[in-house]
Amino acid sequence: MGRIRSLLIPGVDKQLLVRDATNVMPDLARRRFIAGGASFGALTLLTGCDVSDSFSAEEMLKRISKFNDGVQAAIFNPNALAPTFPESAITRPFPFNGYYDQEDAPNINGADWKLEVRGLVDNKKSWTLEELYKLPQVKQVTRHICVEGWSAIGSWTGTPLRDFLKVIGADTRAKYCWFQCADSDGYNSPLDMATALHPQTQMSFKFADEILPRAYGYPMKIRVPTKLGFKNPKYVISMEVTNDYKGGYWEDQGYNSFSGS
Amino acid sequence: MSSLAASNEHSVPTTAKVIQPAWVRTVHWINAVAMVLMIMSGWQIYNASPLFGFKFSSSITLGGWLGGALLWHFAAMWLLMVNGLVYLTLGFATGRFAKKLLPITPEGVISDARAALTGKLSHDDLSKYNYVQKLLYAGIIVVGVVIVLSGLAIWKPVQLQYLTALFGGYDVARYVHFICMAAICAFLVVHVVLALLVPKSLRAMIIGR
Numbered sequence: 001m002g003r004i005r006s007l008l009i010p011g012v013d014k015q016l017l018v019r020d021a022t023n024v025m026p027d028l029a030r031r032r033f034i035a036g037g038a039s040f041g042a043l044t045l046l047t048g049c050d051v052s053d054s055f056s057a058e059e060m061l062k063r064i065s066k067f068n069d070g071v072q073a074a075i076f077n078p079n080a081l082a083p084t085f086p087e088s089a090i091t092r093p094f095p096f097n098g099y100y101d102q103e104d105a106p107n108i109n110g111a112d113w114k115l116e117v118r119g120l121v122d123n124k125k126s127w128t129l130e131e132l133y134k135l136p137q138v139k140q141v142t143r144h145i146c147v148e149g150w151s152a153i154g155s156w157t158g159t160p161l162r163d164f165l166k167v168i169g170a171d172t173r174a175k176y177c178w179f180q181c182a183d184s185d186g187y188n189s190p191l192d193m194a195t196a197l198h199p200q201t202q203m204s205f206k207f208a209d210e211i212l213p214r215a216y217g218y219p220m221k222i223r224v225p226t227k228l229g230f231k232n233p234k235y236v237i238s239m240e241v242t243n244d245y246k247g248g249y250w251e252d253q254g255y256n257s258f259s260g261s
Numbered sequence: 262m263s264s265l266a267a268s269n270e271h272s273v274p275t276t277a278k279v280i281q282p283a284w285v286r287t288v289h290w291i292n293a294v295a296m297v298l299m300i301m302s303g304w305q306i307y308n309a310s311p312l313f314g315f316k317f318s319s320s321i322t323l324g325g326w327l328g329g330a331l332l333w334h335f336a337a338m339w340l341l342m343v344n345g346l347v348y349l350t351l352g353f354a355t356g357r358f359a360k361k362l363l364p365i366t367p368e369g370v371i372s373d374a375r376a377a378l379t380g381k382l383s384h385d386d387l388s389k390y391n392y393v394q395k396l397l398y399a400g401i402i403v404v405g406v407v408i409v410l411s412g413l414a415i416w417k418p419v420q421l422q423y424l425t426a427l428f429g430g431y432d433v434a435r436y437v438h439f440i441c442m443a444a445i446c447a448f449l450v451v452h453v454v455l456a457l458l459v460p461k462s463l464r465a466m467i468i469g470r
Contacts, residue, residue, distance in 0.1 A: 061329075061336055062332075064335070064339070065335065068335050076420065077420060080419060081419075082419045082422075083419070145431065147327065148309035148310040149307070149435060225419070226419050226420075250328070253328055254328035254332060255328050255331065256331065256332075260417070261417060
């Protein structure tokens with residue numbers, strides 16, 4: 001919902017916009033689970049019941065997924081560090097991954113780019129890349145685990161997000177840091193505050209000691225080694241500190257929102 | 262239970278004897294549903310990043326796409342784990358495991374396997390497992406424990422990193438998880454075929470006798 005609202009532009013025909021959006025949807029099968037899941041649920045669990053009832057298999061699965069968010073938040077240890085690896089363990093070449101082809105990845109001019117900061121923060125000034133590069137940086141060699149099951153070890157260098165949150169005077173009692181990206185589809189993702197404050201959660205500016213290449217999210221990626229890959233947004237353009245759950249690109253389609261590893 | 266069974270044996274011989282108590286039947290069928298949900302959604306999850314050079318046909322997977330399959334998998338896991346813990350607890354507490362599954366001797370397994378293959382294995386007393394059954398039932402319990410632990414290792418390789426390390430790391434844990442699934446499927450085929458060949462064993466798992 002949030003995404004659709006943010007896509008509305010005054011003077012643009014809503015129906016045409018929706019039709020265009022439907023055309024660029026990545027893969028119809030990705031949105032088919034509702035039908036598939038509900039029909040199986042209807043067959044096995046609800047035989048004889050009206051599926052249009054308030055209770056459906058899909059509704060039940062969503063509720064259990066929310067329950068699983070709570071379980072994962074409860075077992076999340078803010079002091080447990082993701083395992084780190086020697087440089088020799090880095091996966092080469094590190095895979096490009098996105099819901100678009102590599103040549104369609106956002107192409108950002110770093111000189112024009114600014115990180116917008118919004119929400120529950122003292123200082124809402126936008127940050128240029130030059131200003132961000134001046135913040136202290138640390139390097140991590142950690143395992144990136146994709147929701148699909150594969151994994152790859154990479155090296156990311158950047159500023160711990162918790163240091164940046166301190167610099168901008170963020171209210172760290174808020175529930176989420178909500179990131180928005182430069183993708184044409186408006187990729188976004190919420191990050192729970194406990195994870196945002198984890199020592200390894202990082203605003204990454206480099207991959208393998210080189211300025212973050214376009215394929216891996218230039219100019220800035222949020223590296224979260226305690227989450228699945230899709231919770232590591234690339235091409236980030238803004239961050240909002242908020243108490244509201246604003247959804248996310250994949251989260252809205254059914255991936256578990258916490259998705260901690 | 263023993264006095265009841267004894268008095269029953271006097272009045273109505275053998276047929277009235279409870280072979281599978283109610284709790285065993287209950288956890289058995291809940292486990293059957295949970296296993297099928299886990300395996301079918303697991304196949305869909307596997308298809309997103311196959312370990313081997315094949316995918317499972319979408320006609321036998323659950324969830325429609327990766328996200329749907331993950332929702333099923335992480336919902337059914339609670340059913341599988343809670344039911345499995347009840348089974349293990351009662352199995353040890355009631356002495357059923359010790360009485361039914363032990364001892365398992367290599368000689369017993371070999372001679373019973375030979376008898377089974379030559380059609381000479383007796384099925385007169387279903388309350389007593391032969392050595393092949395003992396081995397398979399004890400073995401599948403171990404596989405069940407390992408598939409849950411390897412699943413947890415894949416699900417939480419940071420929070421449960423010592424468990425993941427025990428399996429030899431994240432990537433190895435995925436293979437262990439898959440191999441356990443394959444073992445369960447193989448067990449399932451033999452189990453169902455034998456239950457159909459000896460229908461009174463299936464009846465005992467439904468109505469108890």
